[in-house]
Amino acid sequence: MPLALLKYGFRRKYKGDKYFPAARPLKDTYDVVIIGGGGHGLACAYYLASDWGIADVAVLEKGWLASGNTARNTAIIRANYLTPAGALFYEESMRLWRSLAGELGINLMYSERGHLTLAHSDAALRTSRWRAEVNQHLGIDSELVGRDEIAKLCPEINLSEEVRYPVLGALYHPPGAIARHDAVAWGYARGAMHSGIEIHQQTEVTGIKKHVGGSIELETNRGSITAGTVVQAVAGMSSEVARMAGFKLPIRSIPLQACVSEPLKPFLDPIVVSGSLHVYVSQSARGELVMGGATDPYPLYSTRSTLDFTERLMASMLELFPFLENAKVLRQWAGIADMTPDFSPVMGLTPISKYYIDAGWGTWGFKATPVCGKCMAELTATGKVPDLIRSFELERFGRMEQVGERGAAAVGH
Amino acid sequence: MKIIDCPLNGPRNAQEFVCGGEVRQEPSQDAAIDKWADFVFLENNLQGVVHEWWCHVPTSYWFIVTRNTATEEIIATRRPDEFFAGLKQTDGAGSE
Numbered sequence: 224m225p226l227a228l229l230k231y232g233f234r235r236k237y238k239g240d241k242y243f244p245a246a247r248p249l250k251d252t253y254d255v256v257i258i259g260g261g262g263h264g265l266a267c268a269y270y271l272a273s274d275w276g277i278a279d280v281a282v283l284e285k286g287w288l289a290s291g292n293t294a295r296n297t298a299i300i301r302a303n304y305l306t307p308a309g310a311l312f313y314e315e316s317m318r319l320w321r322s323l324a325g326e327l328g329i330n331l332m333y334s335e336r337g338h339l340t341l342a343h344s345d346a347a348l349r350t351s352r353w354r355a356e357v358n359q360h361l362g363i364d365s366e367l368v369g370r371d372e373i374a375k376l377c378p379e380i381n382l383s384e385e386v387r388y389p390v391l392g393a394l395y396h397p398p399g400a401i402a403r404h405d406a407v408a409w410g411y412a413r414g415a416m417h418s419g420i421e422i423h424q425q426t427e428v429t430g431i432k433k434h435v436g437g438s439i440e441l442e443t444n445r446g447s448i449t450a451g452t453v454v455q456a457v458a459g460m461s462s463e464v465a466r467m468a469g470f471k472l473p474i475r476s477i478p479l480q481a482c483v484s485e486p487l488k489p490f491l492d493p494i495v496v497s498g499s500l501h502v503y504v505s506q507s508a509r510g511e512l513v514m515g516g517a518t519d520p521y522p523l524y525s526t527r528s529t530l531d532f533t534e535r536l537m538a539s540m541l542e543l544f545p546f547l548e549n550a551k552v553l554r555q556w557a558g559i560a561d562m563t564p565d566f567s568p569v570m571g572l573t574p575i576s577k578y579y580i581d582a583g584w585g586t587w588g589f590k591a592t593p594v595c596g597k598c599m600a601e602l603t604a605t606g607k608v609p610d611l612i613r614s615f616e617l618e619r620f621g622r623m624e625q626v627g628e629r630g631a632a633a634v635g636h
Numbered sequence: 637m638k639i640i641d642c643p644l645n646g647p648r649n650a651q652e653f654v655c656g657g658e659v660r661q662e663p664s665q666d667a668a669i670d671k672w673a674d675f676v677f678l679e680n681n682l683q684g685v686v687h688e689w690w691c692h693v694p695t696s697y698w699f700i701v702t703r704n705t706a707t708e709e710i711i712a713t714r715r716p717d718e719f720f721a722g723l724k725q726t727d728g729a730g731s732e
Binding site: 460462463471472473474475476520521522523524525527531564620621622623 | 651654655657669670673674676677678679680681682683705706707708
């Protein structure tokens, strides 16, 4: 890099590469249209080109690139889930994450920190042990640790017994990581665009019609588009877009809030989660504590911030890290989470042929971005549901076959 | 939305309430399984004005809230008998 700087830095003629190729005009027809330009939609576009050679693809985004939940999550990546279907799916995602920065040619700041899920009750310890056993059986690095080991892994945690919910133990998941979420979207978008895929921002789908011939017509604020296949990846607005297509989803839209502190000296190495205290926290590379808690108590489509949330979250934070009493919250925001009854996503076929869905990502979608993109691309290219996502199909609710991940996917219960 | 006007207890802090979900028509006991799966799992999840069951937890009192899920505005709170009497007059609007 320093040599390249010397070589090009002082040249007047050197223009450098534009990060994204110039946008192209919107066409009337595409083989594949992906509704939603967030991480999942962009990953699907990228893998359609790279794995299957399909490049006549448009990604439609009503706002700007990755302006929804891709930019609002707390960027935690882990695979210590409770069901075999869930754990295997997320483990495959972890495998893809490790080589993703090199593949996309962008610094994702992927950082394996270790992930501690604290248990403050016998019930939470039991769930932790259950998760550790399921994980170990599937070859996922995950174990139950006691107070002594917690003190070694994260000496900053308040292990005093003079608190309302003393820490009894924890589920420790060494590969747990964080990554820079915006860069994930940018990397996938650039990769897709260099393969010839078009990304159209400020393009909102306002109506969906199924033609007799099999193609699907999408009305947008920029005219109508005909698509051979449609992939819907619009976390937060899944029910409203599915309503346009003519089917219902097992989803309630509930805001999930998060916030960051002012930058502090690096002190927190692992990602720390507490289900009983409704808090999860990690320290970013620039020193901010990235904090989140439980979802809001009722469905809503508004991304407002509330004082109730901050008050409750800070009370929990101070129980775990009392020395932060003078630290300040810098920013607070919300994303609209697609909450499903079993805390697992909805991926795959819908009642409409050639209309595939990627929804129900609740509070657990970011970590699945690579594997979900890969699987949705395979489904779009072949029309066959990949084994890895078969358990998550929409039809499972009709058969009462839920994939119960509540014990591993949520805090605040 | 900080205060909810409970028909039984008057205006109370929103933290005293839980949302019980949309007002819907329960299928008959002998309805097909897909009707029941729809009722149990699928949601309208409308962005806009909805009628929902809410409960004032300290008094276990269930009532109907009409609110806008896009703007977080509460439009009306009604006793269930009052709400369903109103529904009969408008020929079932609001139920599903």
